[in-house]
Each structure stands twice: as C-alpha cells, then as structure tokens.
Amino acid sequence: MMTIEECRSFYAQEIRFVANLSTPGLVEAFARVPREKYLGPPPWQLGSPEQRALSMTGKIGMLYHATEDPRDVYHNLVVPLDISRDINNGQPSALGRWINAMDLKPGDRVYHLGCGVGYYTAIMAEVVGPTGSVVGIELHPQLAARAKENLSGYPYVTVHQGDGATFDPGECDALLINAGTTHPHPQWLRRLRPKGRLIVPLTVAVTPTLGQGVMAKIVREWGGFSAEVITVLAIFSCTNARDPLLEPLMPKALTSGALLRMRSIRRDVHDPADTCILHGNEVCVSSAELMTESAASAN
Numbered sequence: 552m553m554t555i556e557e558c559r560s561f562y563a564q565e566i567r568f569v570a571n572l573s574t575p576g577l578v579e580a581f582a583r584v585p586r587e588k589y590l591g592p593p594p595w596q597l598g599s600p601e602q603r604a605l606s607m608t609g610k611i612g613m614l615y616h617a618t619e620d621p622r623d624v625y626h627n628l629v630v631p632l633d634i635s636r637d638i639n640n641g642q643p644s645a646l647g648r649w650i651n652a653m654d655l656k657p658g659d660r661v662y663h664l665g666c667g668v669g670y671y672t673a674i675m676a677e678v679v680g681p682t683g684s685v686v687g688i689e690l691h692p693q694l695a696a697r698a699k700e701n702l703s704g705y706p707y708v709t710v711h712q713g714d715g716a717t718f719d720p721g722e723c724d725a726l727l728i729n730a731g732t733t734h735p736h737p738q739w740l741r742r743l744r745p746k747g748r749l750i751v752p753l754t755v756a757v758t759p760t761l762g763q764g765v766m767a768k769i770v771r772e773w774g775g776f777s778a779e780v781i782t783v784l785a786i787f788s789c790t791n792a793r794d795p796l797l798e799p800l801m802p803k804a805l806t807s808g809a810l811l812r813m814r815s816i817r818r819d820v821h822d823p824a825d826t827c828i829l830h831g832n833e834v835c836v837s838s839a840e841l842m843t844e845s846a847a848s849a850n
Contacts, residue, residue, distance in 0.1 A: 555622050559583070562625035562643075569627055570647035574655055580677035581647065587621040589670035589701050590630050590640060594619045598629045598639070632668060632694065638787075641729075645784065646671045649750050650678075652768045652781050653725040658682040660722070662742070664715035664789070665689065665729030669698035669708075675727070676705045683707060686723075688715045716791035723747060730789035731762035733797040734834045735769055735776075735816055743771040752786050753810060753829075753836070755801040762788045764801070765810050774842045776816035797831050804828050804836075815841040 553561070563582035572578055587595070596615035615631065624630055629639040650671065655661065657680040666672045666687030676685045685708045689695035695712035702708045711718060715730070719738065724747050726739055731754030739749055749769040754762030766781045804810045809828045817827075817835040829836040 553622065555625075558622040558625040559585075562627075565627060566643050566647045569644040570651060572647055572651050574651050574653075574678065576657075576678045577647070577651060577655070577674070580674045581643070583677055584670065584673045585621075586624050586630075586640075586670060589668045589673070589697075590624060591632070591668075591697075593621070595624055596631050596634065597623060597626070598631065638667075638691075638694070640667065640670055645782070646674075648782060649727060649766060650675060652750055652766075653727060653748050655679055655725060659724040660744075661685045662720035662723045662726040663687040663729065664718075664727065665787075666698050666710060667694050667729075669701040669710065671727075671729075672698065672708065672710075673702060673705065676702070676708050679707075681707050685709075686720045687711070688713060688718050688720075690714060714791055716789055726750065728752065728789070728792075729786070730792070731756075731764060731786045732789050732792045733794045733801055734829060734831055734836065735767070736792050737818070737833050740769070740771070740776060740816065740818065740834070743769075743776075745771055745773075747771045750781070752784055753801075754784075754786060754788065755805050756788055756793070756798065757785075760787055760790075762786060764805055767813060769816055772841055775818070777841045778813045778816050778836065780811050780813060794831055797829050800829055809838070810836070812838045815839050 559582045563578050566581050567578045594617045598615045627644050631639045655678045659679045661675050663672045666689050672687045687710045692712050699710045722744050726749045728751040731752045735751050752766050754764030756762045763785045766784050768779050768781050770777045813836050815837045817837050823830045826837050826839040827835050
C-alpha cells in the first residue's frame, strides 16, 4: 500500500507526462500541495474528465465514484466542489498545461482570475516562492472564503472576492484567466509587464454559463502582443468580460479553424482586414505575425 506522500509523487509525475510539464519547480509543486486539503471533508466524488465532457452535451449523465481515502484524489480526475452547480476542482493535467505555459519563475507576480478554492493558486505560489506574489480572485463568496482559509499559510498570496472582469490586479508577470471570454480584456493586456504572459480562454457560449473554444497564450513583446493557441477546452464563462459585438463572430472563427491561426493581438485603430480573426473596437485577434525588434532594426 502506497503512502500518501508516494501517491502525491506518483501523481505529480503522471501530470508531468500527460501535460508535458517543463517549468522548473512545477512538478515538485504538484507533489507538495495536499489536494485533499482544498477539496473539503470526505467523502470525495471522483469523476472522469472524458465523461464530464460528454455530459456537457446533455446526452448522458455524469457518474462519480465516492471515496474517503485521500490517496484516491491523486489521479488526473475531476473532483466536484458543488455538484448542484457543476463546479469542480478542475482537471489537473489541463490546469497543469496552462500553468506550464505561464513560464513562471521565482519572484514573479501572478494574477489568478477564477481561483476557486485555491488549489492551483497554491501550486503557482510554490513555483514563484516567497520572493514572488500571487493575487487570486473568485466570484463565488463561499469558494473565495475557502480559498482565503486554504491559502492562509502563504503570506505572499492574497485572495479577493468579486468580479474579475473589473478587478485591477496591478502590474504582473503572468495572468491566468480561468473563465471563458470573447477577447483578451484590455486591462489584462495593459497590466502585463514586458515579456509578461497572459493565459486566457477565448470561447463560444454554448449555454448561459458554459463555453467551448481555445486557450490562448499572449505575450507582451517589443512590438506588441504575440499570440498562440495552447489547447482546446470547455470552461465556465466570465460573463462580464464578453463583448456582445464579438459574440456572434466567435462560432465561425472557431468552426472554421481561424482561431487556431492567431499570431498576434492588435490594439491599434485599423479597418477590418483579411488577417483580422476577431475585429473589435478595442482588441483585434489577428493572424498577422508580430514584427520582432531585430526585423525592425534591419528595416
């Protein structure tokens, strides 16, 4: 019988391979942070991410396996926090892949919108360490209260309860937006430090609360903002960060594969062009390559 420490270590290695983790310290963070602490008291309900994806179509119901053994939560499974509202702790490999894309380093300042009960916030805190800082925000008061309690052992982590679409996190090295939007919010782009990384889901609303789309990585470069797709996903929507003008453009951008060709985010005023995938008033998701500093110097 494996000890819980051995289970955590095996789990961290499982996430390492499934999510192709490469950020120094991230695998060790998955092994150190006690997932069961963030899930509430047992019994815990364990669910298959694949079955949950199918259940979102409404064709089948979601089935869970109940357990009181904390060793059982150390698998790449979703664990509900509130079954009645379909809120869960997230699939570890998916969140691991997104956190890995943030390229976190010790000393970084991080913003986590939609921090839930703080489990993945704690993992980011472990990576940036006490010389860094993490700011989390959660809309649901009960989840935010749990996150504050769960993260009280990290003096360099602060948790707020409120609307992440209007909250100003200050300047950051990395931002993880854990709720679906139609576009990268201008304030998030403004708050990126040079070479800062924004991980944000661009989604089509399929129900009033859920969306499907892609997780994008946006980096503040010398000449603007580069952009690329990390994964496809289904996720809860950030309803106050969705542009009604872009909403009807999203289905075609997704189904045509145009979103997969994103290369930059434009903030300049310009007329719609062939390279504009989602042309908005403040932000344009574009397939145009961003000019590098070396290329500009050569010209």
